[in-house]
Amino acid sequence: LANRAFHPEDSIINVSGVKVGGDNLAMIAGPCSVESYEQVLEIARAAKASGANLLRGGAFKPRTSPYSFQGLGLEGLDILTAVKEETGLPIVTELMSDKYLDVFNEKVDLIQIGARNMQNFDLLKELGQLDRPILLKRGLNATYEEWIMSAEYIMASGNENVILCERGIRTFESYTRNTLDLQSIPVLRKLTHLPIIVDPSHAGGKWWLVDSMAMAAIAAGADGLMIEVHNDPESALCDGAQSLKPKKYDELLKQVAQIANVV
Ligand code: PEP
Ligand code: MN
Numbered sequence: 001l002a003n004r005a006f007h008p009e010d011s012i013i014n015v016s017g018v019k020v021g022g023d024n025l026a027m028i029a030g031p032c033s034v035e036s037y038e039q040v041l042e043i044a045r046a047a048k049a050s051g052a053n054l055l056r057g058g059a060f061k062p063r064t065s066p067y068s069f070q071g072l073g074l075e076g077l078d079i080l081t082a083v084k085e086e087t088g089l090p091i092v093t094e095l096m097s098d099k100y101l102d103v104f105n106e107k108v109d110l111i112q113i114g115a116r117n118m119q120n121f122d123l124l125k126e127l128g129q130l131d132r133p134i135l136l137k138r139g140l141n142a143t144y145e146e147w148i149m150s151a152e153y154i155m156a157s158g159n160e161n162v163i164l165c166e167r168g169i170r171t172f173e174s175y176t177r178n179t180l181d182l183q184s185i186p187v188l189r190k191l192t193h194l195p196i197i198v199d200p201s202h203a204g205g206k207w208w209l210v211d212s213m214a215m216a217a218i219a220a221g222a223d224g225l226m227i228e229v230h231n232d233p234e235s236a237l238c239d240g241a242q243s244l245k246p247k248k249y250d251e252l253l254k255q256v257a258q259i260a261n262v263v
Contacts, residue, residue, distance in 0.1 A: 001155040002148050002162070007193040013133050013161045016090040016109040018053050020133075020163055021195030025260060026224025028092055028197070029249060030056035032239035033069065034076035040083045042231050046246035048087055051253045054110065055080070055089040056226060060096045061238060062116045069237040074103070081107055092135060092226075098126050105130045115140050115167055115202075118150050128157020135226075137165045137199070140178070144187055151194060164188055164196045165226060166217075168203025177205025177242070180213050185220040197224035201242045207233065210244055211252045218259045225256070 001007075012021040020026040029047035034040055034057040044055050059076025061069065072079070080091045090109035095101070096117060104111050111132050117123055118139035127134050134154055138147050151162045166185065168178025180203035188196045198217035200210045214225050230236045230243035244252065 001160060002151045002192040002194055004189075004191055004193050009193065011160075011193045011195060013163055013195055015054065015133050018090055020197070021223050024223070025218075025256075026054060026163075026195070026197055027052045027253065027256075028054040028056050028224065028226040029229045030092075031058075031230050031236065032201075032228050032243065033058045033061055033237050034072050034079050034093075035237050037079045037082060039231060040079055041086060043229050043246065044083050044087045044089055046231070047229050047249060048089055050246070050250040051257070052249075053089070054092050055083065055087070056092045056112075056228075058238070059093050060100070062094070062096055062114050063238070074100075077103065077107055084109075095123075098123055101126055101130065105132055108132060110135050110163070112165075113137060118142055118147065121150075121153055124150055124153035125157045127154045128159045130159055132159075133161035133163060134159065135163050135165055135197075137167050138169065138181075138184070140170045142169070144184065144191065148188075148192055151192070162194055163223075164192070164194050165199055166196065166203075166222075167199040167226075176203070176209065178203050180204065180217075182213075182216055182220050185217065185222050189221060195223040197226055198222045199226040201226070201228040201239070201244075205242050207242055207244055207248070210242065211248070211255065214252055215255055215259050218256050219263055221263065227252070
Protein backbone atom coordinates (compact mmCIF):
# COMPACT_ATOMS: atom_id res chain seq x y z
CA LEU A 1 0.00 0.00 0.00
CA ALA A 2 2.94 2.33 0.61
CA ASN A 3 4.56 1.33 -2.69
CA ARG A 4 5.07 4.09 -5.26
CA ALA A 5 4.57 1.58 -8.08
CA PHE A 6 0.86 1.27 -7.32
CA HIS A 7 0.34 4.91 -6.37
CA PRO A 8 2.46 7.19 -8.56
CA GLU A 9 1.34 10.52 -7.13
CA ASP A 10 2.62 11.88 -3.80
CA SER A 11 0.21 11.36 -0.91
CA ILE A 12 -0.94 14.49 0.84
CA ILE A 13 -1.91 13.88 4.46
CA ASN A 14 -4.33 16.25 6.13
CA VAL A 15 -3.37 16.90 9.76
CA SER A 16 -6.38 18.78 11.13
CA GLY A 17 -6.26 21.23 8.23
CA VAL A 18 -2.47 21.34 7.77
CA LYS A 19 -1.51 19.56 4.54
CA VAL A 20 1.66 17.46 4.67
CA GLY A 21 3.27 16.24 1.42
CA GLY A 22 3.20 17.46 -2.17
CA ASP A 23 4.19 21.14 -2.35
CA ASN A 24 3.53 21.78 1.36
CA LEU A 25 6.18 22.05 4.05
CA ALA A 26 5.33 20.73 7.52
CA MET A 27 7.20 22.69 10.16
CA ILE A 28 6.85 20.85 13.47
CA ALA A 29 8.42 22.64 16.43
CA GLY A 30 8.30 22.48 20.20
CA PRO A 31 10.06 21.15 23.26
CA CYS A 32 11.23 17.59 23.69
CA SER A 33 8.99 17.29 26.75
CA VAL A 34 5.96 19.17 27.96
CA GLU A 35 7.13 20.74 31.24
CA SER A 36 4.41 23.30 32.03
CA TYR A 37 1.59 25.23 30.38
CA GLU A 38 3.60 28.48 30.44
CA GLN A 39 6.62 26.78 28.88
CA VAL A 40 4.70 25.22 26.00
CA LEU A 41 2.64 28.35 25.37
CA GLU A 42 5.71 30.60 25.18
CA ILE A 43 7.52 28.25 22.79
CA ALA A 44 4.41 27.66 20.68
CA ARG A 45 3.69 31.36 20.24
CA ALA A 46 7.27 32.11 19.22
CA ALA A 47 7.49 29.11 16.88
CA LYS A 48 4.18 29.99 15.23
CA ALA A 49 5.34 33.56 14.65
CA SER A 50 8.44 32.11 12.94
CA GLY A 51 6.34 29.94 10.62
CA ALA A 52 5.81 26.64 12.45
CA ASN A 53 2.47 25.05 11.56
CA LEU A 54 2.42 22.08 13.99
CA LEU A 55 3.31 21.91 17.69
CA ARG A 56 5.28 19.02 19.17
CA GLY A 57 5.86 18.11 22.82
CA GLY A 58 6.34 14.79 24.57
CA ALA A 59 3.87 13.89 27.32
CA PHE A 60 4.95 10.24 27.50
CA LYS A 61 8.72 9.98 27.12
CA PRO A 62 10.68 6.88 26.08
CA ARG A 63 13.76 7.52 28.27
CA THR A 64 16.79 5.24 28.28
CA SER A 65 17.00 5.39 32.08
CA PRO A 66 14.00 4.71 34.33
CA TYR A 67 15.39 7.40 36.65
CA SER A 68 15.14 10.15 34.01
CA PHE A 69 12.07 12.40 33.69
CA GLN A 70 9.32 10.24 32.18
CA GLY A 71 7.01 13.04 31.04
CA LEU A 72 3.86 14.51 32.58
CA GLY A 73 1.63 11.84 31.03
CA LEU A 74 -2.05 12.73 30.66
CA GLU A 75 -1.46 16.10 32.31
CA GLY A 76 1.01 16.86 29.49
CA LEU A 77 -1.67 15.98 26.96
CA ASP A 78 -4.07 18.43 28.62
CA ILE A 79 -1.41 21.16 28.47
CA LEU A 80 -0.88 20.54 24.75
CA THR A 81 -4.64 20.69 24.19
CA ALA A 82 -4.89 23.98 26.08
CA VAL A 83 -2.02 25.48 24.06
CA LYS A 84 -3.65 24.28 20.86
CA GLU A 85 -6.83 26.14 21.82
CA GLU A 86 -4.78 29.26 22.48
CA THR A 87 -2.59 29.18 19.33
CA GLY A 88 -4.57 27.11 16.84
CA LEU A 89 -1.54 24.86 16.22
CA PRO A 90 -2.46 21.16 15.81
CA ILE A 91 -0.49 18.92 18.16
CA VAL A 92 2.00 16.11 17.59
CA THR A 93 2.91 13.85 20.51
CA GLU A 94 4.25 10.35 21.08
CA LEU A 95 2.11 7.34 21.95
CA MET A 96 3.95 4.51 23.69
CA SER A 97 1.20 2.30 25.06
CA ASP A 98 -2.03 0.86 23.69
CA LYS A 99 -3.55 1.85 27.03
CA TYR A 100 -3.95 5.40 25.69
CA LEU A 101 -5.16 4.66 22.16
CA ASP A 102 -8.62 6.13 22.77
CA VAL A 103 -7.49 9.32 24.45
CA PHE A 104 -4.85 9.95 21.75
CA ASN A 105 -7.41 9.29 19.02
CA GLU A 106 -9.65 11.87 20.61
CA LYS A 107 -7.11 14.61 21.39
CA VAL A 108 -3.95 14.27 19.29
CA ASP A 109 -3.87 15.61 15.71
CA LEU A 110 -0.80 13.65 14.61
CA ILE A 111 0.17 10.59 16.66
CA GLN A 112 3.93 10.05 16.84
CA ILE A 113 5.39 6.57 17.04
CA GLY A 114 8.95 6.87 18.24
CA ALA A 115 12.06 5.16 16.95
CA ARG A 116 11.97 2.64 19.80
CA ASN A 117 8.46 1.49 18.93
CA MET A 118 8.84 1.38 15.15
CA GLN A 119 8.63 -2.39 15.24
CA ASN A 120 6.07 -2.76 18.01
CA PHE A 121 3.85 -4.67 15.61
CA ASP A 122 0.88 -5.07 17.94
CA LEU A 123 0.81 -1.31 18.51
CA LEU A 124 1.16 -0.68 14.76
CA LYS A 125 -1.84 -2.89 14.06
CA GLU A 126 -3.89 -0.98 16.64
CA LEU A 127 -3.01 2.31 14.92
CA GLY A 128 -4.74 0.99 11.84
CA GLN A 129 -8.05 1.28 13.72
CA LEU A 130 -7.62 5.00 14.45
CA ASP A 131 -8.81 8.00 12.43
CA ARG A 132 -5.77 10.13 13.16
CA PRO A 133 -2.68 10.40 10.95
CA ILE A 134 0.49 8.73 12.23
CA LEU A 135 4.06 10.08 12.25
CA LEU A 136 6.26 6.99 12.04
CA LYS A 137 9.84 7.63 13.08
CA ARG A 138 12.63 5.45 11.76
CA GLY A 139 13.98 2.86 14.18
CA LEU A 140 17.51 3.32 15.51
CA ASN A 141 18.83 0.59 13.26
CA ALA A 142 16.01 0.07 10.79
CA THR A 143 16.65 -0.51 7.09
CA TYR A 144 14.44 1.28 4.56
CA GLU A 145 12.61 -1.99 3.93
CA GLU A 146 11.91 -2.56 7.64
CA TRP A 147 10.70 1.03 8.03
CA ILE A 148 8.39 0.75 5.01
CA MET A 149 7.04 -2.57 6.31
CA SER A 150 6.17 -0.88 9.60
CA ALA A 151 4.21 1.75 7.65
CA GLU A 152 2.61 -1.13 5.79
CA TYR A 153 1.42 -2.67 9.10
CA ILE A 154 -0.50 0.53 9.91
CA MET A 155 -1.86 0.92 6.39
CA ALA A 156 -2.86 -2.72 6.00
CA SER A 157 -4.75 -2.45 9.29
CA GLY A 158 -6.90 0.35 7.86
CA ASN A 159 -5.14 3.70 8.35
CA GLU A 160 -3.37 4.95 5.23
CA ASN A 161 -2.47 8.35 6.68
CA VAL A 162 1.17 7.72 7.48
CA ILE A 163 4.00 10.26 7.43
CA LEU A 164 7.60 9.00 7.67
CA CYS A 165 10.24 10.73 9.81
CA GLU A 166 13.99 10.25 9.38
CA ARG A 167 15.68 10.93 12.74
CA GLY A 168 19.16 9.54 12.28
CA ILE A 169 20.45 6.00 12.69
CA ARG A 170 23.00 4.47 14.99
CA THR A 171 26.45 4.07 13.42
CA PHE A 172 30.02 3.56 14.71
CA GLU A 173 30.33 7.34 15.15
CA SER A 174 29.83 8.41 18.73
CA TYR A 175 30.63 12.13 18.47
CA THR A 176 27.08 12.78 17.30
CA ARG A 177 24.04 11.19 18.91
CA ASN A 178 23.06 9.48 15.66
CA THR A 179 24.00 9.89 12.00
CA LEU A 180 21.47 11.70 9.82
CA ASP A 181 20.77 9.60 6.75
CA LEU A 182 19.97 12.18 4.10
CA GLN A 183 19.88 9.49 1.44
CA SER A 184 16.68 8.20 2.99
CA ILE A 185 14.82 11.17 1.52
CA PRO A 186 15.33 10.40 -2.19
CA VAL A 187 15.22 6.64 -1.53
CA LEU A 188 11.90 6.75 0.33
CA ARG A 189 10.56 9.18 -2.26
CA LYS A 190 11.37 6.61 -4.94
CA LEU A 191 10.01 3.60 -3.06
CA THR A 192 6.89 5.12 -1.48
CA HIS A 193 4.32 7.86 -2.04
CA LEU A 194 4.25 8.82 1.65
CA PRO A 195 5.48 12.23 2.87
CA ILE A 196 8.88 12.19 4.54
CA ILE A 197 9.99 14.70 7.08
CA VAL A 198 13.34 15.03 8.85
CA ASP A 199 14.20 15.48 12.53
CA PRO A 200 17.74 16.92 12.67
CA SER A 201 17.52 17.46 16.45
CA HIS A 202 17.59 13.78 17.46
CA ALA A 203 19.96 12.97 14.59
CA GLY A 204 22.87 15.18 15.63
CA GLY A 205 22.04 15.63 19.29
CA LYS A 206 23.73 19.06 19.23
CA TRP A 207 21.90 22.36 18.69
CA TRP A 208 24.62 23.78 16.45
CA LEU A 209 24.22 20.91 13.98
CA VAL A 210 20.51 21.51 13.52
CA ASP A 211 20.54 24.41 11.06
CA SER A 212 22.94 22.92 8.50
CA MET A 213 21.24 19.51 8.57
CA ALA A 214 17.77 21.07 8.38
CA MET A 215 18.76 23.03 5.28
CA ALA A 216 20.37 19.96 3.73
CA ALA A 217 17.17 18.00 4.34
CA ILE A 218 15.04 20.62 2.60
CA ALA A 219 17.54 20.82 -0.28
CA ALA A 220 17.25 17.01 -0.59
CA GLY A 221 13.49 17.29 -0.92
CA ALA A 222 12.11 16.61 2.56
CA ASP A 223 8.42 17.45 3.09
CA GLY A 224 9.14 19.17 6.38
CA LEU A 225 11.16 19.34 9.56
CA MET A 226 10.61 18.37 13.15
CA ILE A 227 12.78 20.55 15.39
CA GLU A 228 13.12 20.77 19.15
CA VAL A 229 12.75 24.34 20.38
CA HIS A 230 13.08 25.35 24.03
CA ASN A 231 12.85 28.75 25.72
CA ASP A 232 15.51 27.77 28.27
CA PRO A 233 17.55 24.82 26.89
CA GLU A 234 20.06 24.87 29.77
CA SER A 235 17.33 23.88 32.22
CA ALA A 236 15.31 21.62 29.89
CA LEU A 237 14.16 18.36 31.51
CA CYS A 238 15.09 16.47 28.33
CA ASP A 239 17.30 17.06 25.27
CA GLY A 240 18.37 20.62 26.07
CA ALA A 241 21.71 20.14 24.26
CA GLN A 242 19.96 19.69 20.92
CA SER A 243 17.23 22.28 21.40
CA LEU A 244 17.20 25.62 19.57
CA LYS A 245 16.20 28.83 21.28
CA PRO A 246 13.21 30.53 19.63
CA LYS A 247 15.43 33.22 18.07
CA LYS A 248 17.67 30.59 16.40
CA TYR A 249 14.59 28.77 15.17
CA ASP A 250 13.34 31.99 13.64
CA GLU A 251 16.64 32.53 11.80
CA LEU A 252 16.61 28.93 10.60
CA LEU A 253 13.12 29.15 9.12
CA LYS A 254 14.13 32.23 7.15
CA GLN A 255 17.06 30.31 5.65
CA VAL A 256 14.86 27.28 5.01
CA ALA A 257 12.37 29.46 3.14
CA GLN A 258 15.11 30.61 0.78
CA ILE A 259 16.19 27.05 0.04
CA ALA A 260 12.61 25.87 -0.36
CA ASN A 261 12.13 28.56 -3.02
CA VAL A 262 15.07 27.24 -5.02
CA VAL A 263 14.31 23.49 -4.92
C1 PEP B 1 11.11 12.49 20.23
O1 PEP B 1 10.82 12.93 19.10
O2 PEP B 1 10.84 13.09 21.26
C2 PEP B 1 11.85 11.21 20.33
C3 PEP B 1 11.91 10.55 21.49
O3 PEP B 1 12.41 10.82 19.19
P1 PEP B 1 12.96 9.37 18.72
O4 PEP B 1 11.84 8.41 18.92
O5 PEP B 1 13.27 9.63 17.27
O6 PEP B 1 14.17 9.08 19.53
MN1 MN C 1 13.80 14.73 22.39
